[in-house]
Amino acid sequence: MEQLLFKPMSRVAICGGTHGNELCGVYMLKELQVSQQDRFRSFSLTTVLANPRAVDVCRRYTEKDMNRCFTNTLLSAPRTEVTPYEVTRAQELNGLLGPRGSEKAVDLICDLHNTTANMGLCIIAHFSDWVGMHLFKYLQEKITSAPVRLILFKDPPSEMYSLESLGKHGITIEVGPQPHGVLRADIYNLMREAVDRALEWAESFNSGTVFEGGEIEVYINVDKKDYPRDPETQELNAAIHPQLQDNDFCLLKPGDPAFMSFSGETICYEGEELYPFFVNEGAYYEQNTAFKLAQRESLLLPSISVKKQQ
């Protein structure tokens, strides 16, 4: 397989607080601002508190989930009196870190997130981004304190909606379980290790290291399942079943317990064999998602290295 060449990662951005109640990223930024200051590197490092208003009130967002606002439509929408804060802020961030798809965009964005689901350390990347997938491969090789998995989204580039899509390359670092509005040292430490290793990778890449290709295991986002709800009020009729709770990335088969009604009855999963993730993520109740579903596949990565400057 051929070796792909990419420009150096000259500008790297670490973003946190995209969701204001996911606290590891918020505190990580403050720590990075101290510990990474004046450190000599082959790249410039920017830290960005993505949604300061949501951080101030410790909520996911103030008017609109910002991590769904980085669409072409919203990024180019004219601002009016009723434009939600998060759309305005997404446009600002596109100016700061992008514009998306342009030569001016930063080379690599790592956006820091937490989940209430028992997902360990997940890297979320786009199917088209070999750099993001190589970063995952490096983290998986280096980090042994928790499972490290890769979730791939296959949306067409024209439908990208999340912050890390502003960069030439980008990943979301998603770590859980942690309640929203709470900071757990174990989860913070795991995220810290991921961030340190990601910066180490960028440094190594820029210095000319050839990152060998090879097979990786990926979870491809293909579906989602809502809670059983009252058809009239839309209120929940059941919770995630104890046998499914905390079992993200364990194969779910038709007939397996999926939900438990409030009187104690088991409701079984109906659907094809898939891998659940984001199981009982608190922010997804309002998005009609009890869990997302993935296909597990093997993917062959090409080797990559830096394109020497002329």
Add this chain to the structure above:
Amino acid sequence: MEQLLFKPMSRVAICGGTHGNELCGVYMLKELQVSQQDRFRSFSLTTVLANPRAVDVCRRYTEKDMNRCFTNTLLSAPRTEVTPYEVTRAQELNGLLGPRGSEKAVDLICDLHNTTANMGLCIIAHFSDWVGMHLFKYLQEKITSAPVRLILFKDPPSEMYSLESLGKHGITIEVGPQPHGVLRADIYNLMREAVDRALEWAESFNSGTVFEGGEIEVYINVDKKDYPRDPETQELNAAIHPQLQDNDFCLLKPGDPAFMSFSGETICYEGEELYPFFVNEGAYYEQNTAFKLAQRESLLLPSISVKKQQ
């Protein structure tokens, strides 16, 4: 020891949603409304969604923490245009379930709460209420699926501030760990068992059962500890240490790790030997409380039974 006589528990109230993002109680009420309807009993059962506005927006409160609003001062304060919703609602609840201290007050209130702390099933009662303590003793004897502990508050009755204080007798049923805004079936099932057993106890009490006294172990709330904070900004300088996290009710000694700074340094506990609880409760960040501290003591309960009606 003498046997104390109490009037029958003729009116029992189960309250949930006092904090709108503690979801077990909210869904328990709906289930009780169906399952307990038309069931013959020696008492009338009322279910009360205590803070419906906070439940609607899935937040702890809208303007003011309602479970601090049941003070004599706030319950008797005149309503003005700037009276917070929660104060108005607390006054309404005092009319519905109280008035506190009067003959009209309901006999027993169980208020349902969740915590992000790893506290299992806790009964919180007032030092002056033998009925609440006997209810705990019964639950501890009957429930084997999780640790059941009793937390006692010793505030003078004139300084009571929480909902269950409206009744002649009252307990808070506190179950965790569960993220706020999330419903976990295991935590729900544990709370459900506690509610079912509490109703069973009231039925048995009314029928004339003598509940024998004896020694119980109690945790008496005596102190609290805040996070290390930046003196200027008041922002956190550290998180709960991994060795303390999830270890509620394990003796904390001077020199034990209590916090971990964001660069990884351990900060040790300074203070007397006490039992921490509400460790890393999400709602307490804004109340300057990293954890509360208790003395563990033995307490001798008198026997109790119902006073036969004339």
